[in-house]
Structures are given as structure tokens and as C-alpha cells.
Amino acid sequence: MIKTYEIIVHGHVQGVGFRYTTKQLADKLGIYGSVKNLNDGTVYIVASGDSLILQKFISSIKVPKSPFAKVTSMDIKEIDSANYSEFKVVY
Structure with a gap:
């Protein structure tokens, strides 16, 4: 089943290659969507794909x-x- 999630990531996630590695992971898993930095220091992700693969994606971006x-x-x-x-990656 295809699902779409909006994810806001908190922590030290800007200026450290987080968006780039998130894109690499999404491409590897077949996840579609986007990732961008927000003005408050968080990173905003929209991720769409198979629900089981999305769970793997979410678990992976936690680390x-x-x-x-x-x-x-x-x-x-x-x-x-x-x-x-x-x-x-949205700039």
C-alpha cells in the first residue's frame, strides 16, 4: 500500500550533509518526495512509497x-x- 508522510526532523541536521544522505537513501529504497531545510533549523521531508519500505526509510533517517x-x-x-x-533536494 502506498502512503505519504510529512516528516520534520529535529536535531543537528543542517549543514552536515543530512539532505544529501536522505536523498541517497530515498533513491536506494525507491521513495519519492522531497527534502528541504526550514528556517528554524529543522529539515522537512515528504516521503511517498510502499508502507513497509517507508518504515525502513524512517528508521534509517533516525540514525x-x-x-x-x-x-x-x-x-x-x-x-x-x-x-x-x-x-x-529542495533549496
Whole structure:
């Protein structure tokens, strides 16, 4: 079943390669959507894909691949599905 989540990531997640590694993970898992920095220091992700794969994606971003990033918490909410054809970094 395809689901779409809005995820706000808190912690030390800007200026440390977090968006880039999130995109790499999404591409590897076949997740579509986007990732962008917000003015308050958080990172905003919209992720759409198979519900089981999305759970793996969410678990993986809780423990970032970047050695400089640290996730302290995430706000996750399911939203209406949208048609994405790729996962992109929004600047």
C-alpha cells in the first residue's frame, strides 16, 4: 500500500550533509518526495512509497549516515498521497 508522510526532523541536521544522505537513501529504497531545510533549523521531508519500505526509510533517517548529523526527534504524520516521480533536494 502506498502512503505519504510529512516528516520534520529535529536535531543537528543542517549543514552536515543530512539532505544529501536522505536523498541517497530515498533513491536506494525507491521513495519519492522531497527534502528541504526550514528556517528554524529543522529539515522537512515528504516521503511517498510502499508502507513497509517507508518504515525502513524512517528508521534509517533516525540514525543518519553523516557522522556530523544528530537526530533528536522526528514529527511524523500521514498526509494525502501525491504523485511524485522522484526524490529531490529542495533549496
